[in-house]
Amino acid sequence: MTLARFKITSDESIASGVRRIRAVTGFMPTNAFAKTSRIISQVTSDLRTSRAELPAMIGRLQDELKKARREADELRLKIATGAAGQRGIEWR
Numbered sequence: 489m490t491l492a493r494f495k496i497t498s499d500e501s502i503a504s505g506v507r508r509i510r511a512v513t514g515f516m517p518t519n520a521f522a523k524t525s526r527i528i529s530q531v532t533s534d535l536r537t538s539r540a541e542l543p544a545m546i547g548r549l550q551d552e553l554k555k556a557r558r559e560a561d562e563l564r565l566k567i568a569t570g571a572a573g574q575r576g577i578e579w580r
Contacts, residue, residue, distance in 0.1 A: 493517045 495517035499509045502533045510522055528539060 495520045 492513050494511045494513045496509055496511045499507050502508045511519065521530070532539055532542055535542070535545050535549075
């Protein structure tokens with residue numbers, strides 16, 4: 489019996505206690521690993537971080553985005569209620 493290379497590409501729940509697992513075999517796993525590696529290399533380069541620090545960097549960026557969205561929502565609310573001019577907010 490020979491075990492070929494394979495890469496799980498996705499899994500999903502299709503019923504209670506039942507999972508559907510999709511995978512590629514043959515040369516496709518090698519290509520899939522290479523593609524994933526290129527994507528990770530590009531992201532680490534763009535974010536100027538290492539592979540080991542990538543999860544933490546993504547977490548920080550998600551936190552920053554959440555904070556920025558919250559601040560934008562607060563400013564939109566102030567503008568909508570007319571409080572912006574009354575609260576001393578300067579527009580430039």
